[in-house]
Structure formats: C-alpha cells, structure tokens
Amino acid sequence: MHLDSDFPVIERGGLVRGFVTFNDAVVRLVGFITVILLVVETTILLSGVISRYVLHAPLTWSDELASILFIWLTMLGSVIALNRGEHMRLTALIGRLTPAKRVWCETLGLLLILLFLVMVLMPAVEHAEEQMFITTPSLEIPDGLRAAAMPVGVALMLMSAVAQLARRSTIKDLASCLVVAVLIGGALWLAGPLLIGMGNFNLVIFFVLLIGAGIAVGIPIAFAFGVATMAYIEIITHAPMLIVVTRMDEGMSHIVLLAVPLFIMLGALLQLSGLARTLIDFMASLLGHVRGGLQYVLLGAMFLVSGISGSKVADMAAVAPALFPEMKKRGQKPEELAALLSTTGAMTETIPPSLVLITIGAVCSVSITSLFIGGLMPAVVCTIAIGIVCWFRARKENLPTQVRAPMAVVVKTLLIAMPALILPVLIRLSVIEGVATATEVSTIGIAYTIVVGLIMHIFQRHIDFRRVYPMLVDTAALSGSILLIIGMATAMAWALTQSGFSAKLVSTMIQISGGPFGFLLITIVLFAILGSVLEGIPAIVLFGPLLFPVARALGIDDVHYSMVVILAMGLGLFAPPLGVGFYAACAISKVSPDQVFHRVWGYLGVLLIALLIVAAVPWISTGFL
Template identity: 30%
Template sequence: MIILICSLLLLLLLGVPVGFSLIGASLVSLIFQGTIPLEVLPQRLSLGLDSFPLLAIPLFIFAGTLMEAGGITKRLILFSEALVGHIRGSLAHVTVVSNVFMSGVSGSGVADAAATGTALIPAMVKRGYGKGFASAILAASATVGPIIPPSIPMIIFGSFAGVSIGKLFLGGVLPGLLMSSSLMIIAYFIAKKRNYEKREKASLLTVFKTFLDAFWALLMPVIIMVGIFSGYFTATESAVIAVVYSIVIGLFVYKDLKFSDLPRKILDAVLMTAGVGIIIAASAPFAWFMAFVQGPQKLLDLFQTISMSPTVILILLMVILLVLGCFLDGTAIIIITTPVVLPILTQFGIDPLHYGVILAINVMIGTITPPVGVIMYVTTGIAKTNIFHFAKEVMPFLITLILLLFIFMLVPGIVTFLPNLLIK
C-alpha cells in the first residue's frame, strides 16, 4: 500500500495528469507485488467503466452543452434578473439564481460555470464589480450546480457505493438551496459595503414575460425529477430525456440551436467526458489493488485508535477531503476514497446517503480552492484575472460554504429529510 500511495503522490508532483498517475501507480504496485499478472490492469480499466449509471455522465454533459447553444441559458439569466435584479449588487444575485436554475439540468459545476460565466462575468466587469469579485461569485455559485439535482458527483458515488441515486438527488435539494441563499446574503453585504449597483425593480408584467420565455427551460428539471421519483425512468434514463428535450426545445421552440451546431456540441461533450472517463477507468485498478492489500481495513483500524465517535470520524474525513480537494480533481477523490471509506461508514454507523451528499459538497468546495480548483481556472480565465485576486475575493464565500458543510454534517436531517419523506 505504501508503494501505491507514494507512486501516486510522486506522479502527481511531477505534473502527470490524474488519470495517468492512477494507472502508473497501479502498474508500479503490480510490478513490485510480483505475484499478480499484469493482465489485471487492462481488465480492471475496462471494468471501471462497465456501469449503467455512469452512462448518465456524458448525457448530462451533452445536455448542458446543448442548453448553452439552444438559448436556454440566456433565458434563465433574463428571468433571474427580473426576479432579483433590484437587490443591491444585482448581477451577483442574478449569477447565483441563474446557477440554481442551471443546476437542474447539467449536473456539472464546470459546465454551469462556463455557460453562465461567458455571459455574466463580462457584464459584471462592465458594470464595475471588479474582475476578482465577478470570477469569485460566479465560481462559488457554480459549486451549487452538482448539489441540486441532477448531480454527476452523486451519480459517481451512488454507482460505486450502491446508494440510490434518486435519494442522493433528493438529499441535495435543501443543502443546495441553503448554499445559494447564503451566497446571496454574503454578496449583498459585500455589495452594500462597496456600493455596487442595484437596478429598478422589474414590473410583474416583466417577470411574467421572462417567466413565459424561460418556461420550457424551467420545465426540464421538473420533468427529470418527477420522472425519477415517480419511477417512470431511472437517473440514467433521465439523462437521455434531458438530451432529447434540449434538442427539441433548442431546435423547434427557441430555434437558437441549429442542426449544424450538433456535431460541434457532440465533440465538446465527448472531450469533457473523456477527461472524466479516464479518471473513472484508471481508478478501478487503483481501488482494486488498495482492497487487495487490505487498505480499507488498515485505515479502519487507524481510525478506531483515534476515536469511536461517528461525529469525530466524520469531521476527520471531511477535513481530509477538504485538503485533498486543494490538489486533486473531485471525480478522482470520490472514486479513490469511496471503496476505502465505505467499511468505515458501516463500522461507525454513518448513513452512506448523508455521507454521499456532504462528500459532493466537499469536493465542489475543492473546485474553487487554489492551487488546482478547476472552476477557479474557468472563471478566472473568462474574467482575465489572476488567482491571487480570485483567492482574495472568494474567501468570504469559501468560508461560508465550509461552515455550511459542517452544519450539514452535524445535522443529518437537512440531507435526509426529503429522501425519507418522498422515497420509502
């Protein structure tokens, strides 16, 4: 196990991409083990992707790219502005609300950040918000995307841990809404202190018109969630519905999507999926070898020497994951740690549904923390600002999200209330 971990850390420090680092660490460990045939590596790589629930990932990513091209994102932003544009720091609140609406479709924080950021960050900079603040509020808002269903991190965890993806989706609703509300409160106080703009309150007629214009976009997450929880289709099948719906609405209702756009959008989705897919496949031999050398049992024994309290163990896990989030991609964290952590959850009586949701929140926080937060790089790239300005401006939002994470951890009912109420 020491060779496996050390090999992985060395490769990551050398700048090798996460997926190839996992493959390299597994290969080195198999060679040093000596008794396991090397054919295990390609076998486990293929098995890592042999999962029906994982099919939802490329489909939700594709749906997200279609939304942007089909005019759905633009209409959601206009409706958001009609709702909250009159509050001090109007575009900051529009950013948060737009990402809440976007979260009901793509399941990817990176996709949401790219789709809304290209429209909102330049607008915020133009109105004097500052590049650092614009990129920070956009990035913080995008972390909510994979918490409010659908959610790619929850799909990955649920498929690996055997937890109902539908329940995980429901478990993220209340935390996601609390996160977005808290971000708006922090943004309001910052805007008030800096005297950021506020616009005239939209008339009820304007709100109604923008609602009608965005109606078909807003209906999409409703169809997805009702379909899943009524049992008409699975979470994976809902991703197919999302793609078909996005194409129909983009082509024939809003008419912003052209048939000529489809090949480019398919390629965009393939490229994004490939990055995730390599990590998922590469983590399979890594996790298998970790189990072979009894890594989970050794970690369990270590934790038992520290404490027998489930709360203490959960706090320790969250701190470890927050640190990992500063250096590793969230997908890799979920896949690498889940097989190791599951026996610990069982031993200490921790609800895997509760853990799965706070795990998703934890890794999303990692996407906006230096030095390797992927959403951080997306938003700073759009704003054309540097990480230092971003880090300074994102700090109030980051602290708020971390505090909420520990509240959700200590009060499981916030996560489990809706799943227990609606799914028996």
C-alpha cells in the same frame, strides 16, 4: 486541463508528417463513430422508457445493447481526448514553467502513457479473447464483442500518443525523458525486495509519491493512476497485468455510468438551444433592480444549470459570459465576480442530476434516487449562506441603483423561461416517480430540450446547427476522459484492497475518538485536500469504496455522508492556492488570481460553516427521503 495550444509544432520529415496526418484522419473517423454511438445510445434508452412506461412492453435487450455500445463509446472517447490533450490533469505547476520545460514535461508524460499502453495492450487482447466464450443473456452474442473495445481503444491511444510525440517533441527531449523513465523504473525494480519488506508503507511510494510526482508534472490523472498501479502490481504483487484490464473493464461497465455522457450532452444542448440563457434573462429581470441583485442571479443560475455538463469549467463558462458584462456595467468589481463565481461552483455538485452524485451511487452502492432527493437541501443551505455574504457586501459597495423591470417584462421573460424551469422538475420527477432510471432520465431531458429548442428556433432563429457535430464530439471526449479515470481508479482501488490497506483503514478509523461527528470532520479535511488535487470523480472512485464502509459501521447514513464528501471536495477544488477550480474561475472571469485571492476567503468561510451545519444536522440530507 489540456495541452497548451501555444506549444511549438516541430517541422518533421515526410514520413513522420504522413504518420501524423494518418493519425489525425483516424481520429476524425473515431469522432464520427462516437457521434453515431451517442445518438444510438440515446435512442435505445429512450425507446426503452417509452416501451416500458407508455406501451407496457419492456425491451429486455435495451440495457444489454446500451452496455455493449457504452464501453466502445468510452474507449473511443478516450482516444479523442488523448489526441486533443484533453484528459483531466493538473496544470497549475507546469503552467509556471518556461515553454521548453513544459514541452519536456509533456514528453515525459507521453512516454509514460506509451509505457502503460504497451504494457496493457496484450492483456487487453487476452481479456477480449476470454470474453468471447461468454454469451450475453438477452442478445445471445459473444461478450468479447463488447470487451474488444479495450484493445481497440488502447491501440488507437498508442498511435495517438506516438503522433503527439512526433508532433511536439525533439530527439533531445525524447532521449532525456527516456533516461529519466528508465532510471525511475530501474530504481523501483532494484528496490523491490526492500519495498516488499516495508509492508503497507510501500503504498506511500507508489500511490502517494509516484502519483503525486506524475500529477505535478502534468501527466493526466487517469494515466498517473494507471502507471502507479502497474508498477505496484509488477514489482510488489507479481500478479498478471490482466488484472488491470479486467478491473478497468469492471469500473467502466456500470450501466449507471452511461448517464455520464448523456448528461454531458444534455448540458451542451441546454446551451446550444438557448434554454440556459432564458433562465438568466428571467432572473435578471426579476432581481436586477435589487442592490447586488445580479449576484443573486449568478447564484440562482449556477444552482439551476450546474452539475449537468460534467465539467465545472463548462458550468461556469455557460453562466459568466451572459452575466458578467451587465454586472460590470452596474459597477461590480471583476475580482468580486470571480470570487463569487468560484464559490458558487464549489457548492452546486449536490444538485441533481450531478455527475458526482451518479458516480457515488455507482461506485459506493448508494441509491441514486435517494441521492437526487437528498442533494437539494444541502445546496439550499449553502446558497443561503453565500447569499448572506452577497447581501452584506452589496450594502458596503456604492453601486448605482437600477430601475425595476416593468411587470410586463418580468412576465414575458418568465413565459420564455418556463420550458427551461420545467426541465429540472421533469428530470427529478421522472426518477422519483419511477418513470425512468437515473441513466434513462437523461434521454428524456435530451428529447425535451431538442423539441423545445427547435420550437424556439422557429421564432428566434438562434441555433447554429454547425455547432451540433463538434458539440457531440466534445461530449464523447469529455466522457472518455471522465470514465477512463473511473476505470483506472477501480484498478488502483483493487491494488489497495489486495494489500490489506482497506481493512486496516476501516478498523483504525472506527476506533477514532469523537464518534461519528469526529469521523465526519476527518472526512471533510481529507476530501478537501483530495478535491484540491484530484477533483471530485477520481477522488470518489479511489477513496469512496474505502471510507463508505467505515461510515456505515459508525451508523452514518449513506446519503448524509455523500453530501459531506461532495461539499468538502467542492471546497477543496475552489480553494486557493491549490484548487484548480479557483484558477479556472479566474480564467473565465479574465481576472488575475492575485486580485481574487483575498476576496474569495469570505465566501469560502461561510461555505465551510454551511458544510459543518450539513455534517452536524443529518436531517438536512435525509429529511425528505
């Protein structure tokens, strides 16, 4: 999901080297600012919880200030992600190209990113100027101070994209890519009258073929959405480019999305503090002697830690290195471990506090509290289904038996893991009991993890404090890449709505034979395909607002539909040959995908059965609401 580190860095003249050095210095400053913003955001929201729930004196300005700082955090985090090459993208196809061809594709992607940023820079400035005439209700300051994050972020990303080109691309690559970009843009412009005459079929050109081609050559998903939307608006609608900026601002300004960076930070702190490792140690002592017991430990560990970090790769990377060496010692085949890791990654997104749940709540107007409650049982059903496969396969393997851990060891690891076991319960109860909102509850988890981690450090001295600052910068970069996708997809969804496609889709799908369950089956197929290419969050932001009204019209409960959508996307994300999550699991397991390919289908098969059961039995998702 990032630029390959083995790309050659070309020697440049003094002026170009000076520009690249200046850009790197600016990005380091941006990283420092984002760390401050993260700390301030956490402090503000936690203060709001304490003031309201403990002191009974709500801070009326806390959400407003947090919202202002949030858009700055998002845009500056996007700058860091672009400079690092860490915006989410599909690398499965270009990863098979020769280094020279991959550099060419990177150059083309950066040129298109530059084009998009140049096109939206002045509209972003105009948007910020217009917002200066609006005063915020609590702080009574110009809203333009918040909106100014857009032009500042765009300008810094522009500089970073130019620096990336200067660092990596040759003049020959630049010239040929520029010719290709001009030819494609010119062809679309000249074909404008023909495309307009095609009606909604022109959406296939812009939002299927153009985006598909861009993603295939490695252009970050967010910018592929942006370029396609910009081209559609410019050629088909002739609406002002300001529309793109205002919709991006709207998409990224939902206060509930502030939970994204905070939960990412919480996930990183769980690893840094050692709490995640204590969970694994306890489950290993409890189940390690059972035949295939560490497979159940892997299942349980992914159930407990997955969904918090914001990255499936980070979730798997947190669990696998702690378990795989011991599992291999006990005779487990590496390819079997990779298959199991891939499948557990596919089934854990419904477990709160998953960022996908938060995103659905924000963009599809679904109660996040209800999603948090409803997400547990579908995950339990999927976990049981995968556990059954583990049980059967463990019986066929001739594995050495292990000595049961003494009860004293089990009790000791349980006591050590107790703080980590309390955390998920604390988070869920805080939301359910109304102590904190879904956005605020992450700060409770952060404060709890810091306190417990420091207490543990007094006795074990296991925290490397040098990792704290890079961890916070990484949090900002990942948050920026996720939230920029949401912003771009919101602009794209506006274009689809204005075309009339949304209304036609709703009316068509309501008439589909098979009733609600038939619609759910279509949803499973659609989101499995989308999940294999786009991953969860961009697919939800783009298609959720279109399909949730159809589900409601058919009488399908929002929470039930959300669980079906999330599990279907997880299935697609980890299903070969397209699922990028499958290849990530293989990379973490250090196993060739070819060796894992035939082993993963048994797990994915039972996961599909579990998904169909969840779709057919709404009570699994809604029974505890």
